[in-house]
Amino acid sequence: MRAFLLDQPASTLDADQLRQFGVLHERLAVAERASELARIKRQHGYKDEDEVSLSTDTPNLEAICAKFDKEHFHSLDEVRFVVEGEGIFDVRDKSDRWVRIFVEEGDLIIIPANTYHRFMLTEMKKIRCARLFLNQDGWTPLYRKALASTT
Numbered sequence: 339m340r341a342f343l344l345d346q347p348a349s350t351l352d353a354d355q356l357r358q359f360g361v362l363h364e365r366l367a368v369a370e371r372a373s374e375l376a377r378i379k380r381q382h383g384y385k386d387e388d389e390v391s392l393s394t395d396t397p398n399l400e401a402i403c404a405k406f407d408k409e410h411f412h413s414l415d416e417v418r419f420v421v422e423g424e425g426i427f428d429v430r431d432k433s434d435r436w437v438r439i440f441v442e443e444g445d446l447i448i449i450p451a452n453t454y455h456r457f458m459l460t461e462m463k464k465i466r467c468a469r470l471f472l473n474q475d476g477w478t479p480l481y482r483k484a485l486a487s488t489t
């Protein structure tokens with residue numbers, strides 16, 4: 339995981355600084371995925387789990403990515419454990435600044451409910467993630483108004 343303020347690329351934010359605006363990050367062993375994710379589920383009360391994979395082989399990749407690369411939030415936590423590949427989450431901090439978070443294999447990230455964010459693939463265009471859910475009810479992305487700043 340690497341994180342920095344998007345308008346200050348030389349900055350570096352660690353997991354403690356992410357936690358200050360509600361984003362949780364942990365490194366987990368991919369080889370111990372089942373037990374590690376069971377622990378995270380117990381800790382946070384998540385019930386459901388599935389896996390999502392995006393790559394250049396994914397049909398309609400651009401259309402899928404276009405749903406998530408615009409600023410939005412969910413009414414439930416967004417929980418991703420990267421099993422393979424890498425990706426970029428931009429998350430708004432408490433001052434409404436973008437924090438850019440690169441995630442790669444072994445990174446668990448929890449973006450809290452009702453927190454604006456967006457997701458992009460990297461140049462690699464490949465990511466496979468386990469997703470954990472409290473339930474499926476809050477999963478529709480709710481987009482920020484078009485007039486709001488996206489930079």
Ligand SMILES: [Fe+2]
Pocket residue numbers: 406410411412416455479
């Ligand atoms: Fe999202």
